[in-house]
Amino acid sequence: MEEKKFDPWQFVGFFLIALILTWMLYNQPPVEEVPTEIAQTESSVEGNKVVVLDQTPNEEQLNAAYGSFANLFQATTSENVKIENEKLDLIFNSKGAQISSLLLKEFNNYKEEPLFLIKENQNFNYSFTTSDGRVLNSIDFYFTPKLTERSGNQILTFTAKVSDSQFLVFEYEIKANDYMIDFSIRSEGMRSLINTREEQNITWDLKAFRNSRSIEYENRYHLLTYGFEDDKVDYLSGASDDEEEDEEVHWISYKQHFFNSILIPTKSFDSVNFTSENLVDSDIIDQEYTKVYKTKIPVISSGEINHNFKWYFGPTEYDTLAQYKLGIEDSIDFGWGIFGWINKYIFTPTFNFLSGFLPYGIAIIVLTVLVRLVMSPVTYKSYVSQIKMKVLKPEIDVITAKHKDDSVKRQQETMALYTKAGANPMAGCLPALIQLPVFYALFSFFPVAFALREKSFLWADDLSSYDSVYELGFNIPFYGDHISLFPILASIAIFFYTMMTAGQQTAPQQPGMPNMKIIMYIMPLMMLFFFNNYASGLSLYYFVSNVLTIVLMLVIKNFIVDDAKILMQLEENKKKPKKKGGFSARLQAAMEQAEQQKKAKGNR
The missing domain is CATH 2.70.98.90 (Beta-galactosidase; Chain A, domain 5)
Incomplete structure (x- = not known):
């Protein structure tokens, strides 16, 4: 291969070209500054011309452009x-x-x-x-x-x-x-x-x-x-x-x-x-x-x-x-469907009426009391249902131990016991479902209640915002950079309410299922984090509502409902002849049919 050698003439040529370009750059005549009105850009918008002018144009240029x-x-x-x-x-x-x-x-x-x-x-x-x-x-x-x-x-x-x-x-x-x-x-x-x-x-x-x-x-x-x-x-x-x-x-x-x-x-x-x-x-x-x-x-x-x-x-x-x-x-x-209807036609006019002559914090408390009083029959039904399940628990435990390896038979005898005693395990859930629209409606109501804006109560200087009692100086993910007191009080009330209701739970823990009691105790902690940045008026409502619910349950337990009388009533119900039909009977019949089909398959 031929070795490449240095060519001096090529070097001189490049040097001269560089000199010429440098001379042209520094000696070209100054370009007359064109007003930006002339330096216009054009773009096509569906075939139409859009003219953009960057500086103030003169009349001639404007006529040309517009x-x-x-x-x-x-x-x-x-x-x-x-x-x-x-x-x-x-x-x-x-x-x-x-x-x-x-x-x-x-x-x-x-x-x-x-x-x-x-x-x-x-x-x-x-x-x-x-x-x-x-x-x-x-x-x-x-x-x-x-x-x-x-x-x-x-x-x-x-x-x-x-x-x-x-x-x-x-x-x-x-x-x-x-x-x-x-x-x-x-x-x-x-x-x-x-x-x-x-x-x-x-x-x-x-x-x-x-x-x-x-x-x-x-x-x-x-x-x-x-x-x-x-x-x-x-x-x-x-x-x-x-x-x-x-x-x-x-x-x-x-x-x-x-x-x-x-x-x-x-x-x-x-x-x-x-x-x-x-x-x-x-x-x-x-x-x-x-x-x-x-x-x-x-x-x-x-x-x-x-x-x-x-x-x-x-x-x-x-x-x-x-x-x-x-x-x-x-x-x-205000929320969708029935929730918005409740807020628009019940809670908004009621709260406006109360806040017309009461301080706004007191108006929230009075509204909460009214809601709990209206829902008290539902609370009573729920508590009585829990007591019925509690007094039947010893018999349910016997059935569970007797048929621990046969889930279908266990369910059949459990349902038969409920039917004879006149207890409905779903009765404790239905009241909660009835209260759900009210719960969600109020959850939607307080964040959009304009009347609460810049209204103070106790340590909260604005019921439409959080009630900070201590600024942390740093941010905790999902919690914030401050400590709000009403959410803490609401979480404590929810915790005690959870303890009371958890004591009434009778259903045995199913294998492979999450521990519901643990989930129930985690809820107050979740509420604490969730409501720390929410409107303090909403946290005040939940605090008062849970305190009132606890008080109502204690009154019902100690002054209205007698566990011994309920047990006697259930025993009397067992002696009465039961009419065929109803949800429990249909459910029991379906379970018996499923058991028969299972046995038939096993004999094949």
């Missing part, structure tokens, strides 16, 4: 317009003609700072395609504001003039002492300038503020909710990113737990795409936002643009929302 709509981009600065009523303090910006700040005057956040629903965290945009193929967005237009008064209401009109006879108008009507704003978008003389064959879109984006101490707890109730079709309600996930699309949408709610931004069209939207992005990171203590809500609404305008809405900004309070008779009170998640 044609007939150039006037809408000529301003270099925007103007703020401040309006307020008894409820709201608003700032509107003339660029985009949208709300840039909205303060709820009657409320503060958890830091005792003014509570904003909007503060440079919202974008509302109307996009359309021009007749010559440009896609324009109202958020980029410079509108001219005009404030007038009509029937005692403040009318803020933003006009984006294409020409003297052609313009786009955003109009807001702010009423006195009201959370609801009337809002409309309309055009005039623009029929020939807009391509009505192309889809127009309304987009509404909002970053939800954090307003409570426990951001993870609060975030469960920051939800994008919407009403659609025939009074149906749906919502996006509160724990993770989610996306949904639905038709015939009546209203769209961006809920920030106890506060709400709700868009209500006069005519239902045909189709809407919803997106919710979760921002909560448990490692960020001072996080400002919880979620990003996004809505895209395709709309059709056969001629001029004409859309009318109502916009609610205020508390997520049932009575406040219900007064508008628009169905937006359904944005409150």
Whole structure:
């Protein structure tokens, strides 16, 4: 193979090329700085041209970029317009003609700072395609504001003039002492300038503020909710990113737990795409936002643009929302089915009545007492059933020992004993099932009870948040960085209640099955962890409820129910002839049939 040698001429050639390139780099004439309005980018959106300008353009460049709509981009600065009523303090910006700040005057956040629903965290945009193929967005237009008064209401009109006879108008009507704003978008003389064959879109984006101490707890109730079709309600996930699309949408709610931004069209939207992005990171203590809500609404305008809405900004309070008779009170998640019905029509009006003349903590206690009194017959039935099972336990133990190797025969004789004695092993479970709707309803009620917000009781300074009595200074997974006292008291009460009920359990431990007593004792510990970040009003309810249940059981045991009399009654029942039929008889017959089939197979 021929050895490669150093070629000096090749080296000189590369050196000269490098010198020439260096000279050209440093001596080329300066490029005339092109205003970003000329340095425009174009992209295709379904065949339409989208023009993006990065700096303030001159008139010639605007005409080239936007044609007939150039006037809408000529301003270099925007103007703020401040309006307020008894409820709201608003700032509107003339660029985009949208709300840039909205303060709820009657409320503060958890830091005792003014509570904003909007503060440079919202974008509302109307996009359309021009007749010559440009896609324009109202958020980029410079509108001219005009404030007038009509029937005692403040009318803020933003006009984006294409020409003297052609313009786009955003109009807001702010009423006195009201959370609801009337809002409309309309055009005039623009029929020939807009391509009505192309889809127009309304987009509404909002970053939800954090307003409570426990951001993870609060975030469960920051939800994008919407009403659609025939009074149906749906919502996006509160724990993770989610996306949904639905038709015939009546209203769209961006809920920030106890506060709400709700868009209500006069005519239902045909189709809407919803997106919710979760921002909560448990490692960020001072996080400002919880979620990003996004809505895209395709709309059709056969001629001029004409859309009318109502916009609610205020508390997520049932009575406040219900007064508008628009169905937006359904944005409150009271629970599904019968649970929501119980909360809406029983617990909400009852609690509102009690809290009208009692301190809120006392109102919770009184409500708990009323619930326990109403459920006391069920508690009594459950306890009597447990006593019956207890007094029959010696006989059940005999049956178990006699047929320890024959489960079918053991069950047959056990059921026969129950039938003769007039005891029903399911009677102790049915009362618990009856109480379940009430239990779950109250579990859903307290976290959304607006009346509890910032109401104190004993050491809890806010019954809608946790009642911290000691800050740990570090975070325990699944528990938090603080110690709440009401959950501890509730867990202790549950533990003692568990001990009382566990003493009544008679069913033998089945091989291979988990030890139910151990699970029952673990429950109070789980509740302690689960409720540490929950509303202290809910923990107060569970504490009082379990204490009352213990007291009721002690009263029933010591003053109402006599174990000896129950045993005598069961013995008398055994002597009585039993009617055939009933659930126990059918169950026993089925077991006997199964036993016969088993024997028949064994004889083959």
